[in-house]
Amino acid sequence: DAKTTQPNSMESNEEEPVHLPCNHSTISGTDYIHWYRQLPSQGPEYVIHGLTSNVNNRMASLAIAEDRKSSTLILHRATLRDAAVYYCILRDVAFYSGNTGKLIFGQGTTLQVKP
Amino acid sequence: NAGVTQTPKFQVLKTGQSMTLQCAQDMNHNSMYWYRQDPGMGLRLIYYSASEGTTDKGEVPNGYNVSRLNKREFSLRLESAAPSQTSVYFCASSVRAGANYGYTFGSGTRLTVV
Numbered sequence: 049d050a051k052t053t054q055p056n057s058m059e060s061n062e063e064e065p066v067h068l069p070c071n072h073s074t075i076s077g078t079d080y081i082h083w084y085r086q087l088p089s090q091g092p093e094y095v096i097h098g099l100t101s102n103v104n105n106r107m108a109s110l111a112i113a114e115d116r117k118s119s120t121l122i123l124h125r126a127t128l129r130d131a132a133v134y135y136c137i138l139r140d141v142a143f144y145s146g147n148t149g150k151l152i153f154g155q156g157t158t159l160q161v162k163p
Numbered sequence: 164n165a166g167v168t169q170t171p172k173f174q175v176l177k178t179g180q181s182m183t184l185q186c187a188q189d190m191n192h193n194s195m196y197w198y199r200q201d202p203g204m205g206l207r208l209i210y211y212s213a214s215e216g217t218t219d220k221g222e223v224p225n226g227y228n229v230s231r232l233n234k235r236e237f238s239l240r241l242e243s244a245a246p247s248q249t250s251v252y253f254c255a256s257s258v259r260a261g262a263n264y265g266y267t268f269g270s271g272t273r274l275t276v277v
Contacts, residue, residue, distance in 0.1 A: 080263060091167075091253050092206065094265030135205070150196065150221070151255075151266055153205040 052136045057158045060126045068121040068157055070136030075116050079138040082151065083110065083121045087132045092153075095121065097139070131161045165189050167269035169254050175275045176244045184239040184272050186254030193259040195237035196221075196266070197229060199250040206253060212237055213260035244276045 053071040060066040072081065082097040096103055096110045098119075103110040109122040123130055135156040170185045188195065193214045198206040198221075208221030210229040218229050226248060228240045237256075241248060252272045258264040 082265065084266075091268035091270050092255075092266070093268070097263075097265060099263075150208060150211055150260075152208065152222070153198075155205050 052138060052154055054136050054154065054157045056155065057160065059160045059162060062128060062161055062163050063125050066123040066126045066130070066159065068134050068159065069118065070120070071118045072136070072138055073117045075138055076140065079140050081110065081112060081119050082137045082139050083108070084135045084137065085132040086135070092135065126161045128161050128163060131159055133158050167254055167256055167267050169269035169272050171272060172270070173273050175277060177277055178245060180244050181240065181242050182244065184252055185236070186238065186269060187236045188256040188267070189235065190256060190267065191234070192256035193234070194257045195231065196255045197237070197239045198253045198255065199223065200253065201250050209239065246276045248274065249276045250274060
């Protein structure tokens, strides 16, 4: 499975935008970039995913570099409820024997939001 | 719409005891997964079931068994619990294996083995 690299921790001020980076230099053509977050004492929560084009949803935006070797999760206005561990994960959705596109979690980025 | 339901939420076991963690999803998903999360760590995949009738090992399968009872339910069994299995266990499901969809996770089972 291709690996991702994220900073261990980041800080943000409330109501300011947050850009969470992720490097994935060994990404393959069939790897989707997934982002999940885990709030304290809860299960992970799906945030967003994409392949090549930038993506937007109600929670966040995902900006993908043209060479796909890096991506950035953008929270447009951080709130205290966004304080969580954010995981950037590559998911190979090419379905073949032995590959079921399972999610493999790394250490993630712990985001602190200051009031 | 309950999503993914895990029972129990908390459990304390003595070393050597056995127990089964239950997981059920009501989203008609084909694939289901069991993860464990140790304090301060990321999630590690224990077992998964790509579809009803199939199960496969993940990163850390030793000491566990699973049963895909039907499309809705995927259970995780500890035959002889050890202190090293103290962890938070999460069940997840997705539309199907290899699909371009996200996972839905349950709220977890906190297991302590003494």
